[in-house]
Amino acid sequence: MFKAIICDLDRCLFNPHSVPLPQGSFLKIFRLMEKEVDSKKKEKIKKEIYKWGLPGILKRHQIPEQLQQKIKAIYQVPTVSPQAKPYPDIVILKKLPQLKILVTTGLEKFQNSKIKTMHLEEYFDECIINKTDNTSNLWTKKRIFKKNLKKHQLNPAEVLVIGDSPYDELIPAKELGMKTAQSLRDNVKKVEGFDYYIKSFDELKEILK
Numbered sequence: 001m002f003k004a005i006i007c008d009l010d011r012c013l014f015n016p017h018s019v020p021l022p023q024g025s026f027l028k029i030f031r032l033m034e035k036e037v038d039s040k041k042k043e044k045i046k047k048e049i050y051k052w053g054l055p056g057i058l059k060r061h062q063i064p065e066q067l068q069q070k071i072k073a074i075y076q077v078p079t080v081s082p083q084a085k086p087y088p089d090i091v092i093l094k095k096l097p098q099l100k101i102l103v104t105t106g107l108e109k110f111q112n113s114k115i116k117t118m119h120l121e122e123y124f125d126e127c128i129i130n131k132t133d134n135t136s137n138l139w140t141k142k143r144i145f146k147k148n149l150k151k152h153q154l155n156p157a158e159v160l161v162i163g164d165s166p167y168d169e170l171i172p173a174k175e176l177g178m179k180t181a182q183s184l185r186d187n188v189k190k191v192e193g194f195d196y197y198i199k200s201f202d203e204l205k206e207i208l209k
């Protein structure tokens with residue numbers, strides 16, 4: 001019997017590519033990098049800059065000190081497009097009797113803008129952001145899971161963790177003895193070894209009954 005659901009945000013509640021990615025200061029930052037950073041490194045940074053904090057990115061990619069200063073002076077975390085909409089089957093969550101907690105990893109301002117724009121608070125008892133602004137450690141959701149098991153006095157096996165990322169949430173959940181469902185929306189690659197696989201929240205009714 002499941003007493004609680006912990007759900008991830010991106011690719012579970014929302015397709016991050018369904019709206020244009022906000023450029024904010026990032027366009028200017030890439031222009032600054034044009035001459036001094038090689039294109040391979042730049043491509044990597046483009047992928048990281050929406051998910052990870054600036055200090056870690058600058059350090060990992062060994063950006064020259066002078067350029068770092070210029071980047072830091074203009075850097076701003078963007079906010080999601082006002083057109084962002086959750087997957088329509090999110091309404092199913094409202095009908096589920098379990099305690100529902102949203103746990104999302106990312107830049108605080110960016111993730112918060114998604115929560116507010118899509119009114120995700122309506123669907124969850126609690127929304128928690130696993131902030132990456134000042135850390136480069138991907139495995140920190142485990143700490144949040146542990147804290148919430150204790151806070152709500154739950155046995156790990158009574159909790160279903162829904163997410164698309166093995167590293168961000170599913171493996172940490174499994175290691176704690178929680179049940180796992182990989183969300184396979186938007187061509188997420190299926191990884192073996194989890195308890196359930198879902199493409200829609202419709203499938204939760206069967207899993208949770």
Ligand SMILES: [Mg+2]
Nearest residue numbers: 008010011164
């Ligand atoms: Mg995700």
